[in-house]
Amino acid sequence: MRERKPETEQRKWPRRKILGAALAGAGVFFSLLMPGCGISSGENKPEGGNPTELQGETEKEAVFPDVVRARSQMDEINGALTAQEITDAYRTTYEVFVYSFADSDGDGIGDLPGLIKKLDYINDGNPETKEDLACSEIWLMPIFPSPTYHKYDATDYKAIDGQYGTMQDFDALLNECHERNVRVILDLAVNHTSSEHPWFQAAAAYLKGLKEGEQPSKEACPYVDYYVFSREKKSGYEPLPGADGWYYEARFWSGMPDLNLDSEAVRAEIADISAFWLDKGVDGFRMDAVTSYYTEDKTASVAFLTWFNQMVKQKKEDAYIVCEAWTDQSIYAQYYESGVDSLFDFAFSGQDGVIASVVKGNRKASLFAELMAEEEALYAQANPDYVNAPFYTNHDMARSTGYYAYDDGSRTKLAGALNLLMTGNAFVYYGEELGMRGSGKDENKRAPMYWSAEPNAKYLCAGPPSMDTVKMKFPAFDEQAADSYSIYHYYRNAIALRNAFPVIARGKTIPAEAISGDEICAFWREMPDGSYQKVLVVINASGEEKTVELKSLEEESDPSAENLKLSGVLTVSEAEVKLEGTSLTLPAFAVAVLN
Ligand SMILES: [Ca+2]
Ligand SMILES: [Ca+2]
Ligand SMILES: [Ca+2]
Known part of the structure; x- marks a missing residue:
């Protein structure tokens, strides 16, 4: 065992200073004055404390505890690898729920200044x-003014x-991220607004004021065209309070009226909103609930995305768009026809997805590679330039640690690795890298980032209102940071492999069937044009040590079995991966990357 230098001594680059924002709550709604179209002057209500109260210059604080860790095999092997600079869309994206991530001012609600303080955790830029x-x-879940948490x-x-926080806080965050070569994508929910949005308020007030028998007109109130109003009570429609006989489309709940995406005016608003954020330097969008754009009309929803994608790419060619189409794989695959970069890969996610079922042993390990190869062909049919968006869990799903009842952390780790070994832009939901818990009601899935078990620790959030007490199973970050065999260090190493071997995210999957089976999954990852060095990934999905004879690889394997070197490992304990000649020994749940 060798000692490591404390993190603080390794820092060579100049310490940045973060300027506390000076402007407070400048967000007052633009006033829309339309004849006959009264708009209630909603005010941007800063609830709770004001994140900008921390004024002046604040010295950057260390995120990582000063500890000397034992050196694991992962530290030895992966620690020697060089991260490649990423300039394309094949990234590793961290999903942040700002509300629960880091609270800078002690009101219990996470905020943008808090996220800036903790950015070094996500990527310190060095x-x-x-x-x-x-x-x-970073995917920021919605940050726009809203009445809900x-x-x-x-x-x-x-x-x-x-x-x-404020727009200044946002600008500071964007700047800090870009300094680190970290892209920022915003969550854009344009299927619906809040019922408190001035557009809806104006339309509702206008309809309430209509005289008996009078027909609504968008000349009198353009906002009646922004939503879908009806005189008929249809499925998915809600009665408009105070306007007798009027209903409006609201597919999720009455507080979220669906926008009329056929309206030219609404499309102009969406183009304007996109341009506003792209002009600021935002790198793309995560599109919420795209299957609800036009309920039960996939063709129309895809057509809307085709319009949106072209509009955004005209503005910023390399903007990145990832869409949430929470439906069957055969259906979301067709959304690639819109030209958007990515669709979330639901088939592999969640409690019953491919990843969890392989890790539970409910499905053959070899299937993981076979299904990856299959889906890569499927998505490429719809759009040859597709970028898969694998994820394991998100803010709508139970935290993954709960999927494995008697797990000591090994299965939680391996499942994280499977997600991160997939092609495309791999997404990690905050806290999964700590094995956080949270299931049942949505609030529990969005529990405070577990920085510390110390209840008064700085930056800890209180969590969403009406969240249950979520009892954690694994230690908090400060404790895991000191343990080389923690879930945190495992995730960190899996991401290090993605960063060191570009072919992992960008290559094609070719199952290595000869050494795959019920418990071993092996596959090659290679570029069709050979541009990045290919790798062989071998996964032991079982709880027992396994030895694999690489000479059994298909004869034409290139490099040949004799020439393969152990270049990366993911191990769940102190038991190490060994390559002796062409004989590869994998401890329980271990992963080896060879090239
Ligand atoms: Ca706060
Ligand atoms: Ca670093
Ligand atoms: Ca809709």
Whole structure:
């Protein structure tokens, strides 16, 4: 065992200073004055404390505890690898729920200044330091003003919710991320707004004021065209309070009226909103609930995305768009026809997805590679330039640690690795890298980032209102950071492999059937044009040590079995991977990367 230098001594680059924002709550709705179209002057309500109260210059604080860790085999082998600079869309994206991530001002609600303080955890911008996760993109769940804690129902698409901070805080965050080569994508829910959005308020007020028998007109109130109003009570429609006989489309709940995406005016608003954020330097969008754009009309929903994608790419060619189409794989595959970069890969995610079922042993390990190869062909049919968006869990799913009842952490780790060994842009939901718990009601799935078990620790959030007490199973970050065999260090190493071997995210999967079976999954990853060095990945999905004879690989294997070197490992304990000649020994749940 060799000692490591404390993280603080390894820092060579100049310490940045973060300027506390000076402007407070400037977000007042633009006033829309239309004849006959009264608009209630909603005010951007900063609830709770004001994140900008921390004024002046604040010295950057260390995110990682100063500890000397034992050196694991992962540290030895992967620690010697060089991270490649990423300039394309094949990233590792960290999904942040700002509300629960890091609270800078002690009101219990996470905020943008808090996220800035903890950015070094996600990526410190220095490839030489290895303690950070080294993710290369952040997906911010909605940050626009909203009456709900989750903020999936906006009241203004061009402002920052007062709970989270100010536009200056956002600009500072974007700047800090870009300095680190971390892209930022925003969650854009344009299927619906909040019922408190001024557009809806104006339309509702206008309809309420209509005289008996009078027909609504969009000349009198353009906002009646922004939503789908009806005189008929249809499925998915809600009665409009105070306007007798009027209903409006609201597929999720009455507080989220569906926008009329056929309206030219609505499309113009969406184009304007996208341009606003792209002009700021935002790198792309995560599109919420795209199957609900046109309920039960996939063709129309795909057509809308085709329009959106072209509009965004005209503005910014390399903007990245990932869509949530929570449906069957055969259906979301067809959404690639819209030209968007990515669709979330639901088939592999969640409690019953491919990843969890392989890790539980419910499905043959070899199937993992076979299904990856299959889906790569499927998506390429719809769009040869597709970028898969594998994820394991998200804010709508039970935390993954709960999938394995008697797990000591090994299965939680291996499942994380399977996600991160997939092609495309791999997404990690905050806290999964700590094995956080949370299931049942949605609030529990969005519990506070577990920085510390110390209840008064700085930056800890209180969590969403009406969240149950979520009892954690594995230690908090500060404790895991000191343990080389923690879930945290395992995830960090899996991301390090993605960063060191570009072919993992960008190559094609070719199952190595000769050495695969019920418990072993092996596959090659290679570029069709040979541009990045190919790798062989061998996974032991069982709880027992396994030895694999690489000479059994298909005869034409290139490099040949004799020439394969052990270049990366993921191990769940102190038991190490061994390559002796062509004989590869994998401890329980271990992964080897060879080239
Ligand atoms: Ca706060
Ligand atoms: Ca680093
Ligand atoms: Ca809709």
